[in-house]
Each structure stands twice: as structure tokens, then as C-alpha cells.
Amino acid sequence: MIKRNTFLREIVTNRMLFLMLIPTLLFFVINNYLPMVGIYYAFTRFDFSKSLFDSDFVGFENFEFLWRSGILTRLTLNTLGYNAAFILLGNVGAIALAVLVSELKLKWFKKLSQSVMFLPYFISFVILSVIVYNIFNYESGFLNTLLKGWGLNPVDVYSTPWVWVPLIIFFYLWKNLGYSMVIYLAAITGISDEYYEAAKIDGAHIFQRVRYITIPMLKSTFVVLLLFALGSIMKGQFDLFYQLIGNNGMLYNATDILDTYVYRSLKVTFDIGMASAAGVYQSLFGFALVMIVNTIIRKINEDYALF
Amino acid sequence: MKIKEEKYSGLFKWIAYISVALTTLLCLLPFLLIVSASLTRNEALVREGYRLWPQEFSLEGYRMIFKFPERVLHAYGVTGLTTVVGTLLGLFFITMAGYVLQRKDFRYRNVFAFLIYFTTLFGGGLVPWYILFTKYLKLTDTYAVLIFPGLMTPFLIILMKNFIRSAVPEEVNESAKIDGAGDFRIYSRIVLPLSLPGIATVGLFLALGYWNDWLLSSLFINDTDMYQLQYYLYNVINTVSFMASMGGNGVSLGGSIPTESMKMAMAIIATGPILLLYPFVQRYFVKGLTIGAVKG
Amino acid sequence: MSYRKNALTLSAGALALVTVLSACGNNNDDTSSPATSPSSSPSASAASSSASAAPAGLDTSKHVTLQFYMLGDAPKDLDLIQDEINKMAEEELNATVKFNFTTWTDWDQKYKLLLSSGQQVDLLFTADWTQYQAYANSGAFLPLDDLLPTAAPKLQEFVPEDMWEAVKVKGKIYTVPATYKEYVTNGFVYREDLREKYNLPVPKDLATMEAYLEGIKQNEPGMTPLAIDNVTDNLINPLRELTDHSVGAKLPYGIGIKYESPNDVYSYWGSEEQLSDLNLVRSWAEKGLFAKNVLNQKELSGDLITSGKAAAMLGDNPTRYNDNNMKMQSLHPDWKLGYTPYAEILGYATPVHPIHNGFAIPKNSANPERALAFYEKLVTDKRYNLLTQYGIEGKHYTVENGYYTMIGDSSSNGFPREGMQGWAWRNPEYMLFDQGYDGVKAIFDELDKVAKPDLFTGFTEDYTSYQPERAALEQVEKQYFYPLYAGLLSDVQAGIDTAMAKAKQAGLEKIQESYKQQWLAYTAEAGIQ
Known part of the structure; x- marks a missing residue:
């Protein structure tokens, strides 16, 4: 009862704030929370002639296809590994670029480089896969033409699994760095000049200013990016893998992730129950991870925690 | 500022210019390859691969996409409209939410932040979402359905919350309160002007989302006059590839179908106008802008 | 890092935003091709x-x-x-x-x-x-x-x-x-003008086709003799049709059924038949008769032919052959395609079901x-x-x-x-x-x-009892059989052994057995002998 009263009191005192939040809450209720009933699909046998809640409850049967292949562990590890690399290198790269760009003095160069770095973001993976094929294919690819020109032996990149680990990470960074750099750039812009002036007076040189002022001030932005990335650590970047690797089973040990596996498995049947089951597995994984990390962050500094 | 060269600043400058220039080049080259390919005859592309300079110049890729120019322009119009309206509306809601969620005196801010964040973790999937919009909300073939789902994302809200918190010192908030300003007034008169770099960033991302969207058209639009640009372009390409792979539509087409150069032309057409947005956003990434505003 | 996530993107790969372009390229056998004579209504x-x-x-x-x-x-x-x-x-x-x-x-x-x-x-x-x-x-x-x-x-x-x-x-x-x-039945498609120019044999069966391809390889070093954009549709399935008289191109799970003996269901995977088919593919690959990276090929086979990059296709249907021929001739009047329907080799052709x-x-x-x-x-x-x-x-x-x-x-x-x-x-x-x-x-x-009925397409498979195994097997085929289909492995027998071991782990026998029961029930009911 007491709890209820505080809630009511809060509504009264901060009614304007509640009002300002209402459109957002409404949005998420409609767009996200209502459709969440669909999670139940994961536990039923889908049937066109029955509605969702009339369908037969089958427990965890829809999950079976995930571990049946015996490669769930590998898929999970691949997915985690790639995402970890994306998160780590993506953020380090974006921060480095943002710091460097923000210190550029030549106006035209600064503007031009930012715009150009954004270009890859617009290139779909379908298009990218065509370019990549043109660079690496064995007979007439750009790379082998070059090697042959130098009198060297051609290489068969599409039959060499390990090469694709760095390649995939590289193309991920290539496509997304411009985007995430903007976030850090905006954050750097928000840092008060007074800090830098004071540091200058204290005799700090530029590396020290970056190290002791800029980087710490970007921490909270980094935490946001990190927590959102962790939440979807079992998902994502389907197009990147699917377009670059496609049907090339030779490379699967090094490049197969959960999403591509699920896609191939269900492409023909399109079973809603099994697709939902895979989604639930991914969600639970992300959820657990985020709860742990958020709790740790909250212990260290409450301001940085997401919730 | 005519003081002696600072320690290491020369070194730093070199590192900055060289690495930024290299990255820029790396991003530019593939794009030039695409531009060149879009201007190459399809046959040469298939036979000889991609070059930085078209080996056989041709506009056939563009011609195929602009077969019905009024339709392409129309699709540009739809995308332009949804992008502008969606971005403005979305910014309004997101900034309000971000402002509320960073207010330390708002007791349930963490609960709400969690509820919002939670939607990135769990979702019901495509089917129930589709049923909700078509069957219950009856939004098929409306502009509302092209705008509503893109209005906000948890990520942008939390990002906005962070931007506001670092741009608006707590004291500003408190002193305004003491002066008797209401919450909405503080938000509109003080918080918004101070958060311009954040707003510009979030606005850019919202606009990109609308600009690149094709799924909403794909799911909810039957009326060909309401297709968004990206969806229109995908359809042109898919139709042509389908015809190429199944062997015409019972009519001799007379001439090849430029499947490859068309894809590249599409990438260029789809990218074009939105690039103009970025320099506009850049104006807000100038240091000192915000601090000046606080003091003033 | 795009964090733009809607409810819809959360639902796993199958419902993910699958890029559309990939879906349409390779509809070889399964796409209807329109148009022909009204003679046979x-x-x-x-x-x-x-x-x-x-x-x-x-x-x-x-x-x-x-x-x-x-x-x-x-x-x-x-x-x-x-x-x-x-x-x-x-x-x-x-x-x-x-x-x-x-x-x-x-x-x-x-x-x-x-x-x-x-x-x-x-x-x-x-x-x-x-x-x-x-x-x-x-x-x-x-x-x-x-x-x-x-x-x-x-x-x-x-x-x-x-x-x-x-x-x-x-x-x-x-x-x-x-x-x-x-009819969407297959036939050899080949550059007739090049055949005449270099006096190569007319592809009438696999042996003459191979001789033709080798001739192209010798005389036109810049060309890829055989166009392949999909190893199953453009290579393995046509091959199986010719060498094993497979009842339908889309037979799943490594099952083999011959047109002339539809009640004899066997495992094609791991059979002598498969070994000899894959050895042939491997020998073609070693001779360089098709591109090495076919698993990642981006262009359509038809485009490869009409642009002059490749000289032949192992199997294509009459309508598309005709269309490609016209397309090609409008740009290169002196180029010409030839066509040999498989019916000439097999002795029968099946109209669409x-x-x-x-x-x-x-x-x-x-x-x-x-x-x-x-x-x-x-x-x-x-x-x-x-x-x-x-x-x-x-x-x-x-x-x-x-x-x-x-x-x-x-x-x-x-x-x-x-x-x-x-x-x-x-x-x-x-x-x-x-x-x-x-x-x-x-x-x-x-x-x-020489028309004979399509025995295969009318069959309705009910896979509810082996859904998980089916998904696992799909993975095995892509990961272990596709490299063999593309002729990438030097030791074919060892490759098959590995693939079979994995397939059995995934439940191959259970699926094949169940499929066989269903198929036999179907042939009995439909009176297929």
C-alpha cells in the first residue's frame, strides 16, 4: 500500500515528466510489448487452421533443431567471438578516429573525410559481396591478377577458411566505423573546453589531454554502446555473413554463426515455431549477459548503468 | 595564440592526417569501383570484372531503373516525406524521453529505462507484429505505417539521455526550477538548445533509418504509388533478375538485361541525396558551441 | 554499428531481413518458363x-x-x-x-x-x-x-x-x-559457332560434352568452358539426371530413385554412383573446365554465356535456351547457341506436373x-x-x-x-x-x-516427424557435400566418408527410412510401377 502511494505521489509531483514520457511508452507498448505474445509460438506446433493459443503446446520440441546438428556450441562460440571482435575493435577504432578527426585543423579536409567515411554505410552487403568476389576470385580476381603480374603464385582465398576471420571483421569495420564515429564525435563536441584550457595551463601535452580528458569523458557513451551490443550478442550481422560466405561450406567452420545456420535450416519450411525458438535462445543469452554486466557497472559507478 | 610549438603536437598532427587520409581512401576506393561499374556495359562487367575506370561506357543500368522516371521520382517523394516527418516527430519524442530519463529527481527513471531497453532483448517476431498492424490497427497502405515503427529505438533514446546529461549541468536544471520554470519549459528553452550536437546525431540516425527502409513497404504497402525508394529499387532489380533467370516473359526482349550494372546503379541512386544531409549535421559538431550557450 | 532494431529483427534468421537479391538468382529448375505451342491442349x-x-x-x-x-x-x-x-x-x-x-x-x-x-x-x-x-x-x-x-x-x-x-x-x-x-526439362546448351570454328564434337552425351569443354579450354584460354552459378542446379542435378536417371531433380536427403524403377529407393549419398559422379566433377575441376570459386559465383549462368565469358551449360530448359540465344544474337549476330535436349539421351521427357x-x-x-x-x-x-x-x-x-x-x-x-x-x-x-x-x-x-509423366512432383512429403534432423542434415549437405559438388576436395572418397559420418550423426537413416515409407505409400496409391 505504501508503495502504491509513493507511485501516486510521484505521478502528481512529476506529472509533466510523466506526460512527456507517455508517447514513448505508448510506442513501445504497441510496437514491442503487444507483439511479444508471439514468444509463445516457440512452444507450440504451428497450425494454419488454429489460432496461436489453440495450437498444440509442445514444450521445447521446437528447440531441438538447434542442438540436433551437434554444432550449437561451435555456432555459439563463433557468434560470440565475432561479436566480441566487432564490439572491441569497432569501439576502439571509432574512438580513435573520432579523436583524430576532432583534432584536424584543415576545415575542408575534416569535412570531406567525415563524409567519405560515411559512404560504406550505404553500400549493402549484396553489393559488397560482388566487390569482394571481384577482388578475391581465383581465376580473374584483382588480387590474383596482381600476384600473377609479379610472377607469384595465385592464392585461393575462397578455399582458405582462416583468412575469412580477419576479412569479415575488416568489412564489418569498414562498413560501420563512419557511423559509430559520429556518436563519439558528438560526445567529444560536448566536452567543455575549460577542461582542455586548464590542462594546457598545467602543461599537459596533446597525448596527455587525450588520455586524461577525452577518453574518460567518452566512457558513458562507450557503456551505452557496449550494453546495447551485448544484448544482441547472439544475433546480428546476418547479411554480412550470408552474403560474403553464402553456400561455401568449406568456410563454415570459421564463419558460420547462429543466424546463418537458422536461416539455412528453416529456409524451405519457414517454421514459425522453430524460428521463434531460435529467437528465444538468442534473447535469453543476451538478457543474462546484459544483466550481469549492468550489475557490475552499477557497482562501479551508478551513473553509467543503463537502468 | 602565437606561442611556441607545443610538445608532441606536430607528431600528433602527422598521425592524425595520415591515418584519417588512409581510412578515407579505403572507404572511397570501393565506392569509386561501384560508380565505375554502374557506368559500364553489363556484358563487359561480367566478362572482365570491375575496374576503376569503365572499360566500355554505358548508361544501360541507369536507363533500366529509370524506365518509368515518374515512378522513381514518386518513390523519392514518398521516402523524402516519411524521412522528414518521421525524423522531426521522432526527435520530439526522443528528446522528451531522454530528458525525463536523465532527471535525477524522477523516481522511476530506471524502471522506465529498463522497460524501454528490454524491447531490444525480447521480441515476438514478425508474425504477431504483422498481424497487429494489418488486422487490428488496419494500417495497410497508409503513411502512418511507414512512419510509426521507425519513430524511435531504445538505443537512440538512451543515447539522447546520455547526451543531455553531459551537455546540461545539473545546476542549470536546479536554478531554472528555483526561478519557477516548469519542466516542459526547461526542456524546450534550456535543454534543447544545449543538446544540439546530440540532437543532430540522433536526427541523422533517424533519418538514415527512414531513408534506408524498405521492409515497411514490403510488408504493408500494396499500392505501387506508395513504395519507398529503396523498395522500389529492390523491386526493379528483383523483377529483372527474375526475368533474366526464367527467360523473359514470353517476349523477345531484344538486347541483354543489365543485371549487374543495374545493381551498382541502384546503389548510387539510393545513396545520392542523403549524402547531402551529412554536411548539414556536421555544422553542429563544432566545439565551443554548447559551452557558449550555457554561459550566455 | 546499426542499433536500429525493431521487434521484427529480433526473431532469428529465418525471419531476418534476408537480402532479397540472393533469393532470385537461381531458380533454374523450379521456375516456370512460360509460352509455347497451343498444339497440345x-x-x-x-x-x-x-x-x-x-x-x-x-x-x-x-x-x-x-x-x-x-x-x-x-x-x-x-x-x-x-x-x-x-x-x-x-x-x-x-x-x-x-x-x-x-x-x-x-x-x-x-x-x-x-x-x-x-x-x-x-x-x-x-x-x-x-x-x-x-x-x-x-x-x-x-x-x-x-x-x-x-x-x-x-x-x-x-x-x-x-x-x-x-x-x-x-x-x-x-x-x-x-x-x-x-516442358522445363534440361538440355545441353553450348556455343555452336565456337564448336564449328574449332571443329569440336556436338555434345550428345557426357563424353562428347566433356570433349567439347576440353576443346574450348584449349582454344579459348580466356573463357570458362562451363557456366555454373549454383552447383546443385547447374552441375550435380543435371549430372544425376544423366548418369543415374534420377526421378526428380529435387530429391532431398541424398535419396536416390530411378525413373525406370520408382519403387526402388536407395541412398545416393555414399553409393558407388555418387563416387563416380563426384570423381567426374573432380576431374573436370582439375582440368579447369569450370571456375574454382563456383560456390561464391555471383553472376547468373545465362549472363556468363551471353556475355561470352563461358561457353556452355550442362543443363537448361528450352525456353531459357531460346531466350538466351535471341538475347545473345541481338548483340553478337555471329554468335550462336546449340541445344541438345536430354530426351535424346534418356529417351523420355516429362512435361511439367x-x-x-x-x-x-x-x-x-x-x-x-x-x-x-x-x-x-x-x-x-x-x-x-x-x-x-x-x-x-x-x-x-x-x-x-x-x-x-x-x-x-x-x-x-x-x-x-x-x-x-x-x-x-x-x-x-x-x-x-x-x-x-x-x-x-x-x-x-x-x-x-517421347513424353512420359512426371512421377516425382505429385508426391507430398510430410516432414513433421523429422524436422530437427532435417535442419541438421541441411547443414551437413552445405558444409560437407557442397565442397565435393564443387570439385574442391582432392580425395573424393575421404570427403564422402567424412560427409557420410556427419550425415549419419545428424539422423540420415531416420529421415531416409521415413521418406522411403512415405514414397512407397505414394507410389502404391498412385499406381506407379
Whole structure:
């Protein structure tokens, strides 16, 4: 009862704030929370002639296809590994670029480089896969033409699994760095000049200013990016893998992730129950991870925690 | 500022210019390859691969996409409209939410932040979402359905919350309160002007989302006059590839179908106008802008 | 880092935003190719072309609007056609129709949504490649057996009895099959002008084909002899058809069934047959007869041929061969393609199965009877049929010497031939053809002489009991068999051994056994010996 009263009191005192939040809450209720009933699909046998809640409850049967292949562990590890690399290198790269760009003095160069770095973001993976094929294919690819020109032996990149680990990470960074750099750039812009002036007076040189002022001030932005990335650590970047690797089973040990596996498995049947089951597995994984990390962050500094 | 060269600043400058220039080049080259390919005859592309300079110049890729120019322009119009309206509306809601969620005196801010964040973790999937919009909300073939789902994302809200918190010192908030300003007034008169770099960033991302969207058209639009640009372009390409792979539509087409150069032309057409947005956003990434505003 | 996530992207790969472009490239065997001679219309009893009232048993007292769904893009002048059709339908059936098109972008996902969301869909295109049997089997369509006599007696009579039989799933009719007979059977496609130039043998069987390819490799070092954009469709399946007389190109799970002995089901995977097929593929790969990275090939085989990058295809259907030939000659008048139908080697050819093109009435139809009556009009009424297949005469097309002639070109014409992808409601009596199709007709006439029924497509597989194993096996095939299909592994036998070990782990035997039981039940029921 007491709890209820505080809630009511809060509504009264901060009614304007509640009002300002209402459109957002409404949005998420409609767009996200209502459709969440669909999670139940994961536990039923889908049937066109029955509605969702009339369908037969089958427990965890829809999950079976995930571990049946015996490669769930590998898929999970691949997915985690790639995402970890994306998160780590993506953020380090974006921060480095943002710091460097923000210190550029030549106006035209600064503007031009930012715009150009954004270009890859617009290139779909379908298009990218065509370019990549043109660079690496064995007979007439750009790379082998070059090697042959130098009198060297051609290489068969599409039959060499390990090469694709760095390649995939590289193309991920290539496509997304411009985007995430903007976030850090905006954050750097928000840092008060007074800090830098004071540091200058204290005799700090530029590396020290970056190290002791800029980087710490970007921490909270980094935490946001990190927590959102962790939440979807079992998902994502389907197009990147699917377009670059496609049907090339030779490379699967090094490049197969959960999403591509699920896609191939269900492409023909399109079973809603099994697709939902895979989604639930991914969600639970992300959820657990985020709860742990958020709790740790909250212990260290409450301001940085997401919730 | 005519003081002696600072320690290491020369070194730093070199590192900055060289690495930024290299990255820029790396991003530019593939794009030039695409531009060149879009201007190459399809046959040469298939036979000889991609070059930085078209080996056989041709506009056939563009011609195929602009077969019905009024339709392409129309699709540009739809995308332009949804992008502008969606971005403005979305910014309004997101900034309000971000402002509320960073207010330390708002007791349930963490609960709400969690509820919002939670939607990135769990979702019901495509089917129930589709049923909700078509069957219950009856939004098929409306502009509302092209705008509503893109209005906000948890990520942008939390990002906005962070931007506001670092741009608006707590004291500003408190002193305004003491002066008797209401919450909405503080938000509109003080918080918004101070958060311009954040707003510009979030606005850019919202606009990109609308600009690149094709799924909403794909799911909810039957009326060909309401297709968004990206969806229109995908359809042109898919139709042509389908015809190429199944062997015409019972009519001799007379001439090849430029499947490859068309894809590249599409990438260029789809990218074009939105690039103009970025320099506009850049104006807000100038240091000192915000601090000046606080003091003033 | 795009964090733009909606509810929809959360639902795993199958429903993920799958890039559309990939889906459409390789429809080799499963895509219908339209057009050919009306010579072989299998019975056309009814079909009066005069305006007629609705069937006697049909209640037309209430006005209804029908939702009609077809694959592909809407033609530009669709509204014109729709208005014309509705004028007639309004009067004769007290109904109007809305023609909806799914586009080719993610159509399979939309198909699923249309059927699972419970929205009104009155008529929907079906085909073996849109999973007609699976949907019918899971209750997505209405059975038509009782509806036909009252709502569409003329249509019931128009479609021959054996075709109605052939489309049945679990003993019920769920789709109205197209009666037009065509072939999408394979044949060697090769550059005839190069063959003449270097005096190479005509590809008449695998040995001469190989000799031809080697000749190309020798004389045209810059060319890839064999065009492949998909190792199964362009290489393994045609090969199996020729060497093993496989009953259907799409036999799943490594199962082998020969056309001449349909009741003998064996495991092709791990068999001597497979070993010799894959050894052949490997030897071709070693000789460089096809590209090394075929698993990642981006261009379509047809494009590779018409652009002069490649010289031959192992298997393609007559319509597409003809189309590629015309395309190529318009740019390079001195180039020429040759064609050898497999029928010359196998001694038989199978016309497309009735399931290949049809229209069903989904469970969520608001007006099943009127929908069927309307569909009857579309097929049997000449006015409806011509309008929806070719557009308005004098505006979109003219008929010259009995040939269809398009007015203007593809950019000015708002309704090209079969602009609504009306493959399913083709009526052989009313069909009009472009002059360029005479070449295909000639091939079809030859194939007609050795025509035998398609034994495979009518089979309905029920995979509910082995769904998880099926997913796992799909993975095994891609990961362990595809490299063999592409001739990438030097030790073929060892490659097969590994793949078989993995396949068995995934449940190969359980699936094959269950498939075999179902298949034998089917052949027994259908009287296939």
C-alpha cells in the first residue's frame, strides 16, 4: 500500500515528466510489448487452421533443431567471438578516429573525410559481396591478377577458411566505423573546453589531454554502446555473413554463426515455431549477459548503468 | 595564440592526417569501383570484372531503373516525406524521453529505462507484429505505417539521455526550477538548445533509418504509388533478375538485361541525396558551441 | 554499428531481413518458363466466349470484393485492366476484384504472412516451388472438391480428370491446375559457332560434352568452358539426371530413385554412383573446365554465356535456351547457341506436373464460392482471359499473322505479354505467342513424341516427424557435400566418408527410412510401377 502511494505521489509531483514520457511508452507498448505474445509460438506446433493459443503446446520440441546438428556450441562460440571482435575493435577504432578527426585543423579536409567515411554505410552487403568476389576470385580476381603480374603464385582465398576471420571483421569495420564515429564525435563536441584550457595551463601535452580528458569523458557513451551490443550478442550481422560466405561450406567452420545456420535450416519450411525458438535462445543469452554486466557497472559507478 | 610549438603536437598532427587520409581512401576506393561499374556495359562487367575506370561506357543500368522516371521520382517523394516527418516527430519524442530519463529527481527513471531497453532483448517476431498492424490497427497502405515503427529505438533514446546529461549541468536544471520554470519549459528553452550536437546525431540516425527502409513497404504497402525508394529499387532489380533467370516473359526482349550494372546503379541512386544531409549535421559538431550557450 | 532494431529483427534468421537479391538468382529448375505451342491442349471442352450468367447454384445476391494475390510485380496499367474486368464481374457475378501483387522482393516471406495472419485472401497462386503441398498439408487452403460443382462447374469440366487427380493432397483438391502443357526439362546448351570454328564434337552425351569443354579450354584460354552459378542446379542435378536417371531433380536427403524403377529407393549419398559422379566433377575441376570459386559465383549462368565469358551449360530448359540465344544474337549476330535436349539421351521427357501452376483458395477467404466462380471466368471466358494475359488489344498488343505483337517497347508498354504473370490461368485455346517462340515450339513438338509423366512432383512429403534432423542434415549437405559438388576436395572418397559420418550423426537413416515409407505409400496409391 505504501508503495502504491509513493507511485501516486510521484505521478502528481512529476506529472509533466510523466506526460512527456507517455508517447514513448505508448510506442513501445504497441510496437514491442503487444507483439511479444508471439514468444509463445516457440512452444507450440504451428497450425494454419488454429489460432496461436489453440495450437498444440509442445514444450521445447521446437528447440531441438538447434542442438540436433551437434554444432550449437561451435555456432555459439563463433557468434560470440565475432561479436566480441566487432564490439572491441569497432569501439576502439571509432574512438580513435573520432579523436583524430576532432583534432584536424584543415576545415575542408575534416569535412570531406567525415563524409567519405560515411559512404560504406550505404553500400549493402549484396553489393559488397560482388566487390569482394571481384577482388578475391581465383581465376580473374584483382588480387590474383596482381600476384600473377609479379610472377607469384595465385592464392585461393575462397578455399582458405582462416583468412575469412580477419576479412569479415575488416568489412564489418569498414562498413560501420563512419557511423559509430559520429556518436563519439558528438560526445567529444560536448566536452567543455575549460577542461582542455586548464590542462594546457598545467602543461599537459596533446597525448596527455587525450588520455586524461577525452577518453574518460567518452566512457558513458562507450557503456551505452557496449550494453546495447551485448544484448544482441547472439544475433546480428546476418547479411554480412550470408552474403560474403553464402553456400561455401568449406568456410563454415570459421564463419558460420547462429543466424546463418537458422536461416539455412528453416529456409524451405519457414517454421514459425522453430524460428521463434531460435529467437528465444538468442534473447535469453543476451538478457543474462546484459544483466550481469549492468550489475557490475552499477557497482562501479551508478551513473553509467543503463537502468 | 602565437606561442611556441607545443610538445608532441606536430607528431600528433602527422598521425592524425595520415591515418584519417588512409581510412578515407579505403572507404572511397570501393565506392569509386561501384560508380565505375554502374557506368559500364553489363556484358563487359561480367566478362572482365570491375575496374576503376569503365572499360566500355554505358548508361544501360541507369536507363533500366529509370524506365518509368515518374515512378522513381514518386518513390523519392514518398521516402523524402516519411524521412522528414518521421525524423522531426521522432526527435520530439526522443528528446522528451531522454530528458525525463536523465532527471535525477524522477523516481522511476530506471524502471522506465529498463522497460524501454528490454524491447531490444525480447521480441515476438514478425508474425504477431504483422498481424497487429494489418488486422487490428488496419494500417495497410497508409503513411502512418511507414512512419510509426521507425519513430524511435531504445538505443537512440538512451543515447539522447546520455547526451543531455553531459551537455546540461545539473545546476542549470536546479536554478531554472528555483526561478519557477516548469519542466516542459526547461526542456524546450534550456535543454534543447544545449543538446544540439546530440540532437543532430540522433536526427541523422533517424533519418538514415527512414531513408534506408524498405521492409515497411514490403510488408504493408500494396499500392505501387506508395513504395519507398529503396523498395522500389529492390523491386526493379528483383523483377529483372527474375526475368533474366526464367527467360523473359514470353517476349523477345531484344538486347541483354543489365543485371549487374543495374545493381551498382541502384546503389548510387539510393545513396545520392542523403549524402547531402551529412554536411548539414556536421555544422553542429563544432566545439565551443554548447559551452557558449550555457554561459550566455 | 546499426542499433536500429525493431521487434521484427529480433526473431532469428529465418525471419531476418534476408537480402532479397540472393533469393532470385537461381531458380533454374523450379521456375516456370512460360509460352509455347497451343498444339497440345489437353481437352478443352467448355469455354464459351460469350458473356454468360453465373452458375445456377451460386448465390450472388450480396456484392463482394475479392482479394486476389499473385507473385511478381504489378504491370503499370493494372488499374485499367482491373476496371475493365470489374465492369464485367460486377454485372455477371455481382463481385469486384482487387488484384494484389507480392513483388519478387521477399515474396516467400509475404506468402507465409498472408496465410498465417488471418487476413482476407480469396485467391492465391500456388506452385510446387511455393510449397503448395506443404501448405495444403498443413491446412492453409480450402478443399475445392465440394465447391467446384456449384461454384465453377464449367471449370471443373474444363480441367481434365487426371489433372484434378494429380493435384490432390491427402485425397482432396486444393488448387486449380493450369492445363497448358510445357516442358522445363534440361538440355545441353553450348556455343555452336565456337564448336564449328574449332571443329569440336556436338555434345550428345557426357563424353562428347566433356570433349567439347576440353576443346574450348584449349582454344579459348580466356573463357570458362562451363557456366555454373549454383552447383546443385547447374552441375550435380543435371549430372544425376544423366548418369543415374534420377526421378526428380529435387530429391532431398541424398535419396536416390530411378525413373525406370520408382519403387526402388536407395541412398545416393555414399553409393558407388555418387563416387563416380563426384570423381567426374573432380576431374573436370582439375582440368579447369569450370571456375574454382563456383560456390561464391555471383553472376547468373545465362549472363556468363551471353556475355561470352563461358561457353556452355550442362543443363537448361528450352525456353531459357531460346531466350538466351535471341538475347545473345541481338548483340553478337555471329554468335550462336546449340541445344541438345536430354530426351535424346534418356529417351523420355516429362512435361511439367499439374502442380507447377495453379490457384488456391486460402482458408481465410471471405467468399470462397464467388472466388472460384471468378477464377472460372478468368480461365474459360475469352474476354477475361485475353484482357488479363495480354492487355487491351490495340493498346497493348496486336495480333499479326496469328502472332502476338507488342505495341511499343518494354519501357512504353504498360502491360507486356503475360504482364500479370498469369501462368496459372493460361487457356491453351486462347494463347497468343511471339514469333520468337517458334524455336521453343519446335523443341516441345519433339519432346511431345517421347513424353512420359512426371512421377516425382505429385508426391507430398510430410516432414513433421523429422524436422530437427532435417535442419541438421541441411547443414551437413552445405558444409560437407557442397565442397565435393564443387570439385574442391582432392580425395573424393575421404570427403564422402567424412560427409557420410556427419550425415549419419545428424539422423540420415531416420529421415531416409521415413521418406522411403512415405514414397512407397505414394507410389502404391498412385499406381506407379
